[in-house]
Amino acid sequence: MMIHDILAQLTQVVALGKINKNTPLPADMLGQDGASELAFRALEQGITPQAILNDGLLPGMSIIGEKFSRGEAFIANMLISAQAMNAAMEHLKPYFASGEIKSTGTLVLGTVQGDLHDIGKNLVKMILKGDGWEVIDLGTNVSSEAFLNAISSHSDAIVGLSALLTTTMLNMGEVTETLKKHNPETRVYIGGAPVSQSFCQEIGADGYFRDPHSFAKSLRLD
Amino acid sequence: MKTYKSLSISNPDELVFGISPHTVSCGNGLVIGAGQVFPEINFTLPTLLINEANWQSVISHYHEICEAVIKRSTVLQVPGLVIEFEQLPDMSMNPEWGAEITCLIKQHLDELYAATGIPNALRVTVVDLRDTDQPPLLRTGESCAKTLEAFRLSAQAGADILSIESVGGKEVHDQALLYADLTGIIGSLGILAYRDVGWLWGQITAIADEYKIIAGGDTACGFSNTAMQLAGQGMLPSSLAALDRAASAPRSLAAFEHGAVGPSKDCAYEGPIIKAIAGVPISMEGRSSCCAHFSPLGNIAGAAADLWSNESVQNINLLSGSAPEAFMELLAYDCRLFNTASKSNPLAFRNLMVDSDLPYSPEALILEPKTVIHIASEIVKQTGGYLQTKAAVQAAYEAILSAQNNGRVQIKTAEKVWLDSVALSLSAVPDKEGDALEYLLATYGSFFTPAAYGL
Structure with missing residues (x-):
């Protein structure tokens, strides 16, 4: 999988609130990889943690934020997206601790x-x-x-x-x-x-x- | 403990403003629910810190407000009056401060009665301080002691009716609501809040009995009015706020199971469901409370009201006079309409209020008399807060679906997707209270302490 593909996928799962493979929502993504699995795989492929954060996760939050602003999503959607992002961030935690990436x-x-x-x-x-x-x-x-x-x-x-x-x-x-x-x-x-x-x-x-x-x-x- | 296994009002056409099966006599000759709707005026301070240095200024504001609203109610010859003194946190944290103002307002009301014979009563609403600690201790600790002391000192100082906006269960409900988690909402209201309201109203009723005054009622303000406000800002689906309103009824009913007799609190929009079940008079607020908050329930809220309130208004000057005086006039004129309609065709007036709001919001649907009776009848079929709450949500959901399908209520496009998912979410709500509690502990265990609920 190309770097930009996996980052684009991360953006999508965060925007949709797909936390990990086992979460039931969204119903049409049952059994598919979520933010947790994709972030883990991105690190395995050598993508930098900063790129995962800036080019994968944060754009997903922006998408759901804009949908919320337009009245097309509710706060629950934003919070579930935030959970998806946090699930991915668990894999990035060691890099925060080492200073390789900076927290917001x-x-x-x-x-x-x-x-x-x-x-x-x-x-x-x-x-x-x-x-x-x-x-x-x-x-x-x-x-x-x-x-x-x-x-x-x-x-x-x-x-x-x-x-x-x-x-x-x-x-x-x-x-x-x-x-x-x-x-x-x-x-x-x-x-x-x-x-x-x-x-x-x-x-x-x-x-x-x-x-x-x-x-x-x-x-x-x- | 009283349990309700049947409805006090089972015919929707008998769920009407001004009339309650069980009237309440209180204060200076006031009888609530006996055929007339009375104004319940409420007010607050303008921008002003409450502290010892400002205390005389605080007192002056309450004097000024009382003089203004009493003058206006006398000029407009209201048939009766309730003043609600809703304490501010500092006044319950320092209960002697709240008592001083209670005494001041009571003196004004006694003078009104002596001078004009207008029947009146003073409702004092104490701030529930018990969630100061996180997780809340609720039944123990200093904040609980202060809350109960505020009730006692208010009763001593001249309160006629005691009320509270209690908060037990809110620490879990807030989380569940934001995630639109129906199991969390039903569990927090049906298990936690229901248990806390029962315990707390046992305490409040004992104080009211000791001072021979009225244990009024509670409100799910911190729960369902939060949902209503978030829905109004587009943060939550309006239909979720509607389901939450129905879910709050068993929790507020618990106050009446433990000795409250009404009138319920003005911001308890679940009041009509309570009235149908317990037959007690209710206070309601609608368009008249736009000075404090907006709602989709401006007219329909009046359909079964026995007291008509403005929620709260700051003591600031308007072109006409002070804001409390202006809202006193607004309530007085609204009550003239209620009471004139009562003499001729109350149902026609009630139905105008209902029909004018119904098409615009699923939240209004929950207050439609037919829906109220449907939800209330499903509640009394069940035993215990959890199953009652689950049944109320199921009944409200069926009502919303039916109204959506036959075009009686508008559902916004954005929330149709959410509404479609509710059936699945509801099917996952456990049938057994113990399983629901397990879920709450697993999902929200860091937010609450079971012991605070006697669990």
Whole structure:
């Protein structure tokens, strides 16, 4: 099989959410190789891990992401594609550890203090993990100090803040100020029903996103 | 524990707004479900941190809101009024704060009754803090103690009705919902959430009984309204949100099995199914709650409502006055329509509400009185939360398929493929609760602790 054939196949199985040979979905691919088997074989054929990631897996995530944007797929499709990608990534893990390929990045994520809502935050986590990000989820009701501690041990990480209440969104300003004071280069992104682009500018955050997918899409283009 | 083996309302034409088989008397002379629909106004703070430094400002907002909504309800001569004080997390984490505001609102309502004779009641909804720990402990720990203390202090401070949007099972349901995993959805609602609601409402009912007030009801807000919102944003199939709504009914019914008497919570869109089974009055919200969230259920939500709510609105100024005052007026006029229709032809008005929403969404179909009775009757044929939940989903699926086939409900092209796959997914849902629990443990075991559910 030619290199571009197997990479194209990887792209296809990720987009379709075919995790491995044994997974029942998609029904018309029953018994066929999935992302796990194809990634293993690609490595056997000497394709570099970076090429597998950049030219095989990530384009598959982009395809399903675009379908989602057009209303032709649902979040479940994206998450199953993310599982397929993660199955392939298991074979690439040793190369991350050795530094031969670089991970997409690290995201420190949490719902700000006083707020217990977490579905939006969890969606961001699941989608970005699918895109190859390492996600450090601090949970809900997270203080500025907890965000600062996490950033202190992951200096290159970006930060995602979530809030769903008018009485907690102001805490995003405090967290942003604390993090920027510690390191002005730390990028802070916000999301949640009551916040907006103008609020983002007001508190000095680096970006506001209405939904997890647009956040992920923006990071892919970064 | 009460079990429901038959329906309180089995004729769809008797599932009508304003009338419930078991009325609820509460507060200052208010009788709910006895023929009239009353407004239930709810509000929240504008952008403002809740802390000791801002506390007087918080108090001022609640005073201002109460004065405004009471003035508007008096001018419009509402036949009765419920104020819902839905606590914000800080107010349940510091239960004495929630109690102070409860007391403040109750004083306003007592003055209203003394001055005008308008019957009224105060519903206090405590924040369920019990999922602060991950996995949630639910029955033990500080967050559980705080939640129950918030109920007790609210009852002491003057609450007439106690409610909660409880969250047991949500930690698994969130995952299952996003993966459109029907076995996970049915298991999380039918096993975990059902068990947690039963346990929690045993505690709440004991507090309500001690203070001789009303144990109102729960809502699957964190479950099915999450599904509704995600479907509204195109993230989930609307028909999945519809199935999830049906699946949530046995879980919310568990509150009534353990002593709740109604009115159920406004955001419990599963309310009509509860009303058909338990015969209790329900609060509902539809177009009137667009200040808080959007929905495909704006009119049909009113079909069986006994209280009509706006969900929540910030205390900000509009051209007319404050937003809570404006929404008080909106609810008052809606209730005039309900109550005028009651005197002439309630079914015609109800059917207008139903028919105007039905074609546009499978989620609306679940609230159609005929579908409600179909789902409710399938639930009471079963014993235990798991089998009831499975039966509710099966009944809702059959209703959606039938409505799709005869063109009564629009199903978007993108979700037809998903709907076609549901039969296969449903056939894989275990018949035995134990097998479903095994599945939950194998698939979502890192998200929950069986002991938190008494398992």
